[in-house]
Amino acid sequence: MERVSADRTALELLVHGVGGATPEKMLNDPRTVRITGDETAAVFRRADDVTADTGPGDDRGRDAPVPEAYVWSNLTSGNGTRALWLLLLPFMVVNLVHWMRPAARDRVRTVRLYGLLVRLAALSLTVLLVAAACEVALDLTAWQCAGTPACAERHSWLGFLSPVVSDDGWWSPPGRRLALAALVPTALTGLLWYLSHRTWRAYESQEPLDPTPEPETGPAHTALGRPGFWYGRRLVARLRAAHTAAGLLTVAAAVGTAAVRQDRRPGGSALLDGLGRLLEVSLAAGALATVWVVCRRGRSEHRLDRRLDAHLVHRLPLAALVLLALTLLYAGWNRPGWHSDGRLPGDATFGALALTQGALVIALAIVARALHPRCPQERCALGGLGGPAVALLACALGGVMSGGVSQRVSDWLDGTGTYLDGPPVLLTWQASAIPVLIAVLVVLCGVLGRRTLLLTRVEQEKVVREYGVAPGDPARTRRIARARAMATLTDRAPLLVAVTSTATLVLGAGAIVGAFGTGKTPVRAGEAAQPFVHGAAQTAQALGSWLIGLGFILFVTWGRRAYKDASARRTIGILWDVGTFWPRAAHPFAPPCYAERAVPDLTWRMATWTRATGGRLVISGHSQGSVLAAAAAWQLNPSDRSRVALLTYGSPIERLYGRWFPAHFGPAALAALHEDIACWRNLYRLTDPIGGPVRLAGDGCGPQVDREPLADPLAYGRTGDHPLPAAVLGHSDYQADPAFAQERALLLGRLRPEVPEVPVQRA
Incomplete structure (x- = not known):
């Protein structure tokens, strides 16, 4: 057993920002060693510093801590398949709306109503996407093109579905064509379920450090400090079951509606008509059950909820799948004299979806305005209406993508002729x-x-x-x-x-x-x-x-x-760095939340290192890394937090997050963090389009958290220190400014210099 001076033991934990970084670049050394972690996210040190904080006499001094680099870029831009997450962009945007509500801690019911409306809007986007797939596969392809001889002859791969080309083959009846084409939107729904399940296990299944943290003695904290905030397994599983069921029921409704309409015509079969009515009742009951699950189940953050509603998660999608199979059997029953003409009833479907989404956005705006008078933030985006505005854009984006697919497929199938009636009229008006x-x-x-x-x-x-x-x-x-x-x-x-x-x-x-x-x-x-x-x-x-x-x-x-x-993959990764910071609380098919892996990683590393060494730690975050650093600091126990200082630079924590997510990064939340953390300093430049001041006065490290804006460039012309023209750095290379080392030394100097020596176990 040896003793290491806690006063002299210091660690700087570097967290990079958007776009990713390599440990060699972060540590400015080509020889780096992975200390802990895996290929997805890990902590690195210089090869010479592997045992620097456990040796008999670290000679760095107070102002030269051991540098560590936390590299998390593979969570968002690690391989090419994640670039296809662009197709999930509407889901990601509507998921952001959940976190954009104004801050109003004393209006619990109104806050819950806000979350409910966002979840319903997210559910409508899933239905819209599956309905668009049904429009392409069922209406345009199987119903219109395969039922039109000229179109079916033009596309030979549809010949076996055409009554004329296949000479009334087994698949030529309209019901069987629809049943076969229904496999496309069904497979899409299954793919979304699989991706949501797999990505949660790969990125978001890390548990927080301590489910029973020490009691807080300071002011009220943001929800980011709650034990269950970064562990949404139960909620994601419930929403995944509901959205999967909604997708399957949408396919069943698209197939069954056409058959029911045929059976209700004069001369139709009474037996099939009765089965159709029973099917409609079953579909309505399934839809109500799905909506009830979405309405009833919110997000739990006050505890680490390890439970899983196994019966709901497994049985709801299974029941919807069984109902879909029965619908396909019902539609595939041979009906003599049934011919496909015109369109399937998609106009009413897309019109109802558009009206529903519009009503939800208006209701969301009313609720947000009701919350905003209790929101003290002067810089709250759009007067508290940022969430509803973004929700409207998410719905519009979903409509553009759905309409785009329908329009292009219709033009491709129809060519230069006028064989087909085309997609629903509403999609054409939206295009106009x-x-x-x-x-x-x-x-x-x-x-x-x-x-x-x-x-x-x-x-x-x-x-x-x-x-x-x-x-x-x-x-x-x-x-x-x-x-x-x-x-x-x-x-x-x-x-x-x-x-x-x-x-x-x-x-x-x-x-x-x-x-x-x-x-x-x-x-x-x-x-x-x-x-x-x-x-x-x-x-x-x-x-x-x-x-x-x-x-x-x-x-x-x-x-x-x-x-x-x-390079393009890194560019798209930047979009996810910003858009997927938040957990999937509204839409389970959104791209995965990398912070549910990164925040526990940082929290575990800071807590275990401070407990093992008793030393001082500066967590140093650039750009999006500063947001991760702040979120990790909120998750620390008070005893661990007292040994940690926060250094942020190029940080969007107030400029972007504080304005658009006031309930979680507004002035009250940032002030609470400043009170809890041992010390906090923030650096920014006027040329930085992302970073900015946090606008907090305080007594932790001088008169305020923010340092005066750094000079950029460092010198206007040629000088002895800068013989060549200095570059305008903007958002990059904050560590090149001498102010960075000065502020880091200031933080280390204020981190409890009276801490006594602590024992450190040596192998």
Whole structure:
């Protein structure tokens, strides 16, 4: 047994940001060793520092801690298959809405109602996606194209489904065609279930450090410090069962509705009519049970819930699958004289989904406004309406993807002919609204560009004054000023979201009114009007159809490119770094939450190291890594937290998370963290488009958490220390600034220097 001076033992735990990093780059040493972890996420040290904090006499001194690097980039951008998660983008966006509510701790029922509305909106997106797959496979392919001789002859692979081409073969009756085509949306639903189950086991199954933490004595904490916040196994399993059942029931309804409609025509079979009515009642009961599960089951955070509702998780999807199988048998029964003509009743389905989503978004906005008066955050995005606005965009994104697939498949099957009736009218009206929305966004971008240009001129005067270089180099001054002005565009994100969501709401409402008010496509609705109106409608419909299809094709091609291109894969990984920080609390088919692995990793490492050595620890987080560092600090016990200091740089913790997620990163939550953590300092630059101040005054490390904005570039012109022109670093290379080492030394100096020596077991 040897004794190591706790005063002299210090550790700096580095956490990288978005885009990933290598341990060699983080530690500035080509020789690194993995201390703990696996291929997905691990802690590394320099080869020379493996035993630095357990040796007999670490000679680094107080201001030179042992550096460790926590590398978590493989959680989001490790291999090419994860690039296909782009197709789950609407699910990811609606899952974010759950965490975007205003802070109102004394209105529990209203908060629960907010979460309920988000879960219902998420459920509608699952139904929309499966309904779009049914539209493509059942309506356009099996019903319209296979039932039209000219289309079936043009696509020989559909010949066995055509009554004419196959000479009334076994698969040619409409019911059997629909039953066979139903395998496509059924397989899609099964794939979503499998991916959700597999990714949870791979990324989110790590348990927090201690399910029974020590009692807190400080002020009220954010929910991120609760024992069960980063362990949502029970909730994800329940929602996965409900959404899987909803997908299967949607397929059953799409197949069964056509058969029921045929059986209710004059001359239909009374037996089949009775079976159809029984089937409708069963489908309605299954839908009610699914909605009840989504409404009844919320998220538990106050305890580490290891239980699993096995009966619900297994039986609900199984019951839906059995009901689907019975529906396929019912639809496949031979009905003489049944021919496929027109469309399947998809207009009513997509119209009902659009109206339901609109009503849910409006209700969500009302609830958010009710919560906002209790929200003290002045910088709360859109006055508390950030969640509803993003929910509307998620629904619109789901509609664009669904409509894009339907439009492109319809055009591909139909070619240059007019064999098919095409997709539902509502999807055509939605496509016609896309060019108008793009025009609005172009105007908005022009306004923002002009404001940025004006701000650049103002910043030029500030740059000359701050560096004292009048008149200076005009090109150099303009470059620095432009970087500062461009960085402020991040603060304009609420305006962009507000304009986009408002335009989407107005255009979406217009599409619904146009589709159900006229019952015609925009082109046919404008035929009786003036030629200019008809021409504009025709242009909008054609352009919108191509744009909506092009958008979906770009999603697919981007994912395909990222599968082969490492640089593109890292770019897409950045999207997931930002979008999948939050647990899957609303949509179980969203991409997995990497923080449910990363936060327990960091918490375990900090707690075990401080307990084993009694030393001082600085957790140093850059960009998104600072958010992970703060979340891990919230999970520590008070006794462990007293030995830990927090150093953040380029941090979006207030600039982005505080504005868009005020209930969890608002001023009250950050103030509580500042009170609990031993010491906290934050570094930022005016040229950084992501990082910013945390805007907290305090007594932990000087007058406030934030240091004055770092100079960027470090020198305006050539100097003895900078013989070559210094680069404008923006969001990168904070450690290159001398202020970084100064602040780290300040933190270590304030971390309980009176801690006595503690025994350390030596092998």
